[in-house]
Amino acid sequence: xxxxxxxxxxxxxxxxxxxxxxxxxxxxxxxxxxxxxxxxxxxxxxxxxxxxxxxxxxxxxxxxxxxxxxxxxxxxxxxxxxxxxxxxxxxxxxxxxxxxxxxxxxxxxxxxxxxxxxxxxxxxxxxxxxxxxxxxxxxxxxxxxxxxxxxxxxxxxxxxxxxxxxxxxxxxxxxxxxxxxxxxxxxxxxxxxxxxxxxxxxxxxxxxxxxxxxxxxxxxxxxxxxxxxxxxxxxxxxxxxxxx
Numbered sequence: 001x002x003x004x005x006x007x008x009x010x011x012x013x014x015x016x017x018x019x020x021x022x023x024x025x026x027x028x029x030x031x032x033x034x035x036x037x038x039x040x041x042x043x044x045x046x047x048x049x050x051x052x053x054x055x056x057x058x059x060x061x062x063x064x065x066x067x068x069x070x071x072x073x074x075x076x077x078x079x080x081x082x083x084x085x086x087x088x089x090x091x092x093x094x095x096x097x098x099x100x101x102x103x104x105x106x107x108x109x110x111x112x113x114x115x116x117x118x119x120x121x122x123x124x125x126x127x128x129x130x131x132x133x134x135x136x137x138x139x140x141x142x143x144x145x146x147x148x149x150x151x152x153x154x155x156x157x158x159x160x161x162x163x164x165x166x167x168x169x170x171x172x173x174x175x176x177x178x179x180x181x182x183x184x185x186x187x188x189x190x191x192x193x194x195x196x197x198x199x200x201x202x203x204x205x206x207x208x209x210x211x212x213x214x215x216x217x218x219x220x221x222x223x224x225x226x227x228x229x230x231x232x233x234x235x236x237x238x239x240x241x242x243x244x
Contacts (some may be wrong), residue, residue: 028053029119029133036100036115036137041144043102047137049117051090058089058120061098066112066138068203073114073196080104081113081139087120106143109171109201113139138198140173149174151199153225155181155209155240157216162209164191164225164238168199175199175230179207181238182224187214216240 030050038045051057063081067074082101090096100115119132150170156163164181168174175197181189191207199205217223219240227234 028055028057029059031117031135031137034135034137036139038102038139038141040142040146041105042141043105044100045139046097046099048095048097049088049090050095051092054092055122056089056091057122058087059096060087060118060120062086062116062118063100064114064116066114066200068198068200068205071205075114075116078113080111081115083115100139102141106141108143108145109147110143110173111141112173112200113141115139142172147171147201149199149201149231151176153234153236153238155217155223155238156206156242157240160216162189162211162216162240163206164209165204165206166199167204168201171201173198173200176207176227176234178226178228179209180226181209182226183214183217184222189213 028051030052032048032050036045036047049059061083063078063083064075065078065080067076080103082099082103084099084101085096088096088098102111104111115137117133117135117137119134121132148170149168149172151166151168151174153164153166156165164179166174166176176199177197179191183189189209189211192210195207196205211217217240219242222237222239225234225236225238
């Protein structure tokens, strides 16, 4: 029987637990941190990969420019992030510090990248299924001048589905979590689970709202939006507008 390899793709920054800075673990590897936040004007950072297993393992790390097109994350291979080392082998219990250096400083708004960390499959073993890890870790690099997010929210309906729409006209990303909408009669609606929290600078994204407990809100009907972001609590009124 030939060896089979399963790849677990873990978007570390999307996980609510991981995004708070806790270690990401799958199989025998752990990685810290799971969000790379470079200081304003900074061009370097690092992460530490630890092999917590009982056998040696190899990893490969690649860099991508990260943009958003609608609700899709677009990753484009980039040489603007220098990774050292890009490939490494870790003995059991060993750690590897991986250094990340930007070739260019951001100019007027935050630059965003992702690195994909792949565990390289071990040699094939008859009858054995190897599970290997993939982590997608965001990098946020800010220019020297202070930049802030500015996300404008409204609601849209399409084909019987309600969406919360956020457009970031600011120059830094915003991560939005724990979204909750309340009607004047006390009805509460929440987003579907598993959606990405990030709205990058200049991007627009949609969160699908579970409105199955009652009718969709009417145009111009105000609802109360409550959410948590990396800039603090969000509390404001939103209403349904005509979709473009």
